[in-house]
Amino acid sequence: MARKGIWTIAGGKGGVGKSLLCSNLSIDLAQRGNSVVLIDADFGGPNIHTFFGISTSIISVSDFIKSNQLRLDDILLPTGIANLKLASGAHDVLGMANLNVIQQNKLVKAIKTLDVDYVLVDLGAGTSSYTLDLFLMADVGVLVAAPEPTSVENTYRFIKSAFYRKLKSVIKHQEVRAFLEKITESKHEESPRTPAELVSDISDINPQAGESLKYELSNFTPKLILNQVRTPTDVRVGFSMTAASKKYFGVNLGYVGFVEHDSYVIQSIRQRKPIILHFPDSTAANCIVRIGQNIRQNYHLVHSN
Numbered sequence: 001m002a003r004k005g006i007w008t009i010a011g012g013k014g015g016v017g018k019s020l021l022c023s024n025l026s027i028d029l030a031q032r033g034n035s036v037v038l039i040d041a042d043f044g045g046p047n048i049h050t051f052f053g054i055s056t057s058i059i060s061v062s063d064f065i066k067s068n069q070l071r072l073d074d075i076l077l078p079t080g081i082a083n084l085k086l087a088s089g090a091h092d093v094l095g096m097a098n099l100n101v102i103q104q105n106k107l108v109k110a111i112k113t114l115d116v117d118y119v120l121v122d123l124g125a126g127t128s129s130y131t132l133d134l135f136l137m138a139d140v141g142v143l144v145a146a147p148e149p150t151s152v153e154n155t156y157r158f159i160k161s162a163f164y165r166k167l168k169s170v171i172k173h174q175e176v177r178a179f180l181e182k183i184t185e186s187k188h189e190e191s192p193r194t195p196a197e198l199v200s201d202i203s204d205i206n207p208q209a210g211e212s213l214k215y216e217l218s219n220f221t222p223k224l225i226l227n228q229v230r231t232p233t234d235v236r237v238g239f240s241m242t243a244a245s246k247k248y249f250g251v252n253l254g255y256v257g258f259v260e261h262d263s264y265v266i267q268s269i270r271q272r273k274p275i276i277l278h279f280p281d282s283t284a285a286n287c288i289v290r291i292g293q294n295i296r297q298n299y300h301l302v303h304s305n
């Protein structure tokens with residue numbers, strides 16, 4: 001298959017810049033000659049179309065989900081940009097905010113079989129099981145955070161929730177499953193376990209399950225983008241986050257770059273003209289292009305004192 005990768009863009013918190021990054025990273029990939037499909041999977045608040053100046057009242061992912069005849073290919077819209085098509089977010093938002101398992105599987109299967117180089121998926125804020133599952137199905141899971149305590153906290157919560165979700169899907173061992181059910185259902189757990197502690201607890205129950213969890217943990221390598229940074233201290237928040245993620249969760253978070261706060265971002269959104277196309281020399285556009293390159297090359301920023 002021709003596909004080079006599925007990237008999902010998520011983030012624990014709303015309004016941190018997920019859609020900005022998802023739309024502009026897609027454009028960057030398309031401009032490099034890749035065939036790209038951008039999917040607005042934020043059914044609670046779809047707005048990718050706005051970044052492209054496209055009206056909402058046209059065909060969307062919800063038509064594909066509900067129809068027995070339509071393929072995902074059939075609902076893709078031209079964006080006016082060569083090589084880039086858009087699956088617009090559900091327009092009857094109320095009925096679509098939560099997909100059931102069958103609908104979700106249908107969407108995931110269709111995404112995985114699209115015959116293009118890249119599929120980029122914009123996810124909503126939060127840690128619903130739907131959001132976590134789409135994040136986990138990707139080849140590259142990207143988290144967008146802002147350098148502020150609430151966003152940092154939600155990012156950690158997202159990492160932990162995603163890892164727990166992944167464990168539940170891979171663990172077959174009965175006793176370990178029961179243990180996982182018990183601790184995730186308990187709302188009053190006094191000291192919630194980190195993924196690393198969990199691996200150790202599970203190894204005690206069943207060493208073999210412990211080994212496969214260690215493997216899953218080492219393969220769970222989400223990427224981090226910090227958006228709206230204003231100072232060098234803000235940039236360093238990314239390094240603190242990767243260090244904390246490793247230390248407390250045992251999770252290798254890869255810091256793929258930051259985007260500066262830039263008034264051209266606001267101007268481009270107001271004018272419904274993607275920043276990468278219309279303000280390519282702006283600081284934010286340059287930051288986004290560099291991030292795209294880092295993700296493609298699997299390069300992570302390294303702290304230099």
Ligand SMILES: Nc1ncnc2c1ncn2[C@@H]1O[C@H](COP(=O)(O)OP(=O)(O)OP(=O)(O)O)[C@@H](O)[C@H]1O
Nearest residue numbers: 014015016017018019020125228259260261262265
């Ligand atoms: N680098 C930046 N510089 C300046 N403003 C920015 C930057 N990034 C994002 N913004 C502002 O933040 C707003 C939210 O961005 P965006 O819609 O991409 O966030 P989101 O995470 O997708 O939000 P939601 O959770 O609602 O889907 C933008 O409309 C813009 O005003």
Ligand SMILES: [Mg+2]
Nearest residue numbers: 018019042047
């Ligand atoms: Mg968004």
